[in-house]
Amino acid sequence: MxxxxxxxxxxxxxxxxxxxxxxxxxxxxxxxxxxxxxxxxxxxxxxxxxxxxxxxxxxxxxxxxxxxxxxxxxxxxxxxxxxxxxxxxxxxxxxxxxxxxxxxxxxxMPVWRNFFLGSEPTKGSGPFKRMDVDLMRETTRAELLRMGIDLRDVDQPIGTLSGGERQCVAIARAVYxxxxxxxxxxxxxxxxxxxxxxxxxxxxxxxxxxxxxxxxxxxxxxxxxxxxxxxxxxxxxxxxxxxxxxxxxxxxxxxxxxxxxxxxxxxxxxxxxx
CATH class of the missing domain: 3.40.50.300 (P-loop containing nucleotide triphosphate hydrolases)
Structure with missing residues (x-):
């Protein structure tokens, strides 16, 4: 610090x-x-x-x-x-x-989905347009690590995290x-x-x-x-x-x-x- x-x-x-x-x-x-x-x-x-x-x-x-x-x-x-x-x-x-x-x-919802909630990136176009799940997973993992937060699995429901971990995810999201x-x-x-x-x-x-x-x-x-x-x-x-x-x-x-x-x-x- x-x-x-x-x-x-x-x-x-x-x-x-x-x-x-x-x-x-x-x-x-x-x-x-x-x-x-x-x-x-x-x-x-x-x-x-x-x-x-x-x-x-x-x-x-x-x-x-x-x-x-x-x-x-x-x-x-x-x-x-x-x-x-x-x-x-x-x-x-x-x-x-x-x-x-x-x-x-x-x-x-998983950690990565909460990280991007309301601002989900997409790929494809027209009827093939869909959320870019792989990008969201990798970005969430990388941004949390950049803040020093090493989560076991970004696919786990965010409700399973401790109160402190949830606060840290919210802080990392704002920075990103x-x-x-x-x-x-x-x-x-x-x-x-x-x-x-x-x-x-x-x-x-x-x-x-x-x-x-x-x-x-x-x-x-x-x-x-x-x-x-x-x-x-x-x-x-x-x-x-x-x-x-x-x-x-x-x-x-x-x-x-x-x-x-x-x-x-x-x-x-x-x-x-x-």
């Missing part, structure tokens, strides 16, 4: 335009504030981590970047151009691939289809320690391949292992934004755990202790 500090320095070259930049972005549903005043930069070869508990606004942020929802205020820039994404297809055409927590795979920005929605949330480590390894591999990665997580330990930048959300607003050299893991964990609110609660509980 490439040293995170070196990746940060490389990504921080003066004058580099972010692949994606959110500036003071807000989103409202009627009178409900889902997101307000959030800023985020995503650079090539860098992992930007967005941390927050349930209800912090992480899902809304994902939907804005992925083109599912449009922002109501602020600006969204892609490659320096101000943009309002109208659909996930538009985001994908601009190089933004989103891997959701449920992965949107067909469990009983030309994503410049990879948004990962809680990729380690339902995984154990070992499988989480496997996924983080491939998240770092995507970064090392030159992609800009947005890692959505509630786990500061996972974020700090690979992250270059950290944005903390709380009740739809930013509670902190740091480069890696500006914050320690302990401080990141403290803020995720509640920060000053946790200290106030500790004092209150201690004062009530008989």
């Amino acid at each position: 490439t040293d995170v500090t070196e990746a940060t320095e490389a990504a921080a070259e003066p004058g580099r335009t972010p692949l994606v930049e959110l500036d003071d972005v807000s989103k409202y549903y009627g009178n409900i504030r889902a997101l307000e005043g959030v800023s985020l930069e995503v650079h090539a070869g860098e992992i930007s981590c967005v941390l927050g508990d349930n209800g912090a606004g992480k899902s809304t942020l994902i939907k804005i970047i992925a083109g599912l929802h449009q922002h109501d205020a602020g600006s969204l820039r892609i490659d320096g151009e101000e943009t309002r994404l109208g659909s996930p297809r538009e985001a994908l055409d601009l190089g933004i691939a989103t891997v959701y927590q449920d992965l949107a795979v067909v469990p009983l 289809f030309g994503a410049k920005v990879l948004v990962l929605d809680e990729p380690t949330a339902a995984l154990g320690v070992k499988q989480s480590g496997v996924v983080l390894k491939y998240v770092a591999a995507a970064r090392d391949a030159g992609l800009g990665v947005v890692l959505i997580t509630h786990n500061p330990h996972h974020a700090y292992l690979v992250g270059n930048r950290f944005v903390l959300l709380k009740r739809g607003a930013m509670s902190g934004s740091y480069a890696r050299d500006e914050v320690t893991l302990d401080e990141l964990t403290r803020q995720m755990a509640g920060g000053s609110e946790l200290d106030d609660l500790r004092h209150e509980l201690e004062s009530r202790t008989p």
Whole structure:
């Protein structure tokens, strides 16, 4: 795994335009504030981590970047151009691939079929036009190996893979289809320690391949292992934004755990202790 500090320095070259930049972005549903005043930069070869508990606004942020929802205020820039994404297809055409927590795979279909799902290459013409199964099998195997994923058999149903392996297939698919920005929605949330480590390894591999990665997580330990930048959300607003050299893991964990609110609660509980 490439040293995170070196990746940060490389990504921080003066004058580099972010692949994606959110500036003071807000989103409202009627009178409900889902997101307000959030800023985020995503650079090539860098992992930007967005941390927050349930209800912090992480899902809304994902939907804005992925083109599912449009922002109501602020600006969204892609490659320096101000943009309002109208659909996930538009985001994908601009190089933004989103891997959701449920992965949107067909469990009983083989790995290679899920790898190309919706983008199947064909051969022949007219009534003889058909899917190029051999090409899909070989490409899937080669692309997974290129990411360091050595599957026993790409013909096995993807549902037989572990959660970590399925996440890795989704990451390799996004890289193959030309994503410049990879948004990962809680990729380690339902995984154990070992499988989480496997996924983080491939998240770092995507970064090392030159992609800009947005890692959505509630786990500061996972974020700090690979992250270059950290944005903390709380009740739809930013509670902190740091480069890696500006914050320690302990401080990141403290803020995720509640920060000053946790200290106030500790004092209150201690004062009530008989």
